[in-house]
Amino acid sequence: MTTAPLVLYLAAMLFQAAPSGSAPIIDNERVTVWDAATPKTYSHEFVAIELSDGSAWLGKAGSKPPSQGRTIVIELKDNKIPPLANASGLPNAFPRPGSKKVLENKRVIVWDYSWKPGEATPMHFHDKDVVVTYLKDGTLKSTTPDGKVTMNDYKFGDVKYNNRNRSHTETLVKGSQRAIIVEFK
Numbered sequence: 001m002t003t004a005p006l007v008l009y010l011a012a013m014l015f016q017a018a019p020s021g022s023a024p025i026i027d028n029e030r031v032t033v034w035d036a037a038t039p040k041t042y043s044h045e046f047v048a049i050e051l052s053d054g055s056a057w058l059g060k061a062g063s064k065p066p067s068q069g070r071t072i073v074i075e076l077k078d079n080k081i082p083p084l085a086n087a088s089g090l091p092n093a094f095p096r097p098g099s100k101k102v103l104e105n106k107r108v109i110v111w112d113y114s115w116k117p118g119e120a121t122p123m124h125f126h127d128k129d130v131v132v133t134y135l136k137d138g139t140l141k142s143t144t145p146d147g148k149v150t151m152n153d154y155k156f157g158d159v160k161y162n163n164r165n166r167s168h169t170e171t172l173v174k175g176s177q178r179a180i181i182v183e184f185k
Contacts, residue, residue: 002120004107025160030081030129032182033159034073039064042077049133049180051157056102056110056180063165072133072159074182076107081129083185084164088125090145094183096121101178111181115140115172126166134158138175142168 026033034046041148048057048065059065065073083176086092094111095101109128111129115121115138123145134154142150145167154160154177 008145025159026131028161029079030077031131032075032162033131033161034075035157035159036065036067036071036073037069039067039071042073044077046076046105047074047103047182048072049074049109049182050092051133051135054112054178054180055136056112058105058108059155070157070159074131076184080107081164081184083127086127088167090123090125090167093124093126093128094181097126101161105138107184107185108181109181111180112178114176114178115170117172117176120169120171123167123169126162126164128185130162130184131182132160132162133180133182135161135178135180136176138177139173140177141171141173143171144168150154 024032025035041115042059042064043062046059046065048059048067049055050067050071051070052068057065065071093108096113098113100112101109135156137155140152140154142152151173
């Protein structure tokens with residue numbers, strides 16, 4: 001086999017082995033999260049986030065998101081956990097200055113938020129579990145009320161599930177960062 005056909009053969013094998021969204025990237029008692037390039041029908045209500053522009057849709061069970069490319073799909077399981085009462089004395093995480101509410105229904109609130117370099121968010125309390133989909137490459141410094149600092153590097157397309165009952169502030173220390181945040185009611 002000459003070099004050109006071998007390269008084409010290896011490229012075809014890699015393309016076939018690429019992730020197709022057949023396995024969830026997050027699966028827990030609240031949600032199943034998919035990184036999908038090809039729309040499929042989902043068995044639960046869902047929130048779909050188009051990575052190319054950060055647009056979001058709410059979908060009904062038995063439907064497909066109107067996707068044009070790589071999409072994060074957050075299927076909402078029937079296990080509902082109510083928000084915590086906020087006894088922290090801090091404001092809830094959302095709404096916060098600079099945040100934009102994108103969607104809301106009886107199950108979720110979807111926020112669009114961009115961090116500004118060197119500008120800390122207000123210290124806040126997360127009363128709800130969330131799924132965060134990152135749309136840029138950047139490093140966020142998280143600082144808890146007791147001063148503990150954690151550096152978090154996020155890249156375009158990263159998705160993270162965060163449990164409620166957390167307090168912290170966040171500061172963009174490197175790159176840029178925008179996220180679509182889905183809070184669960």
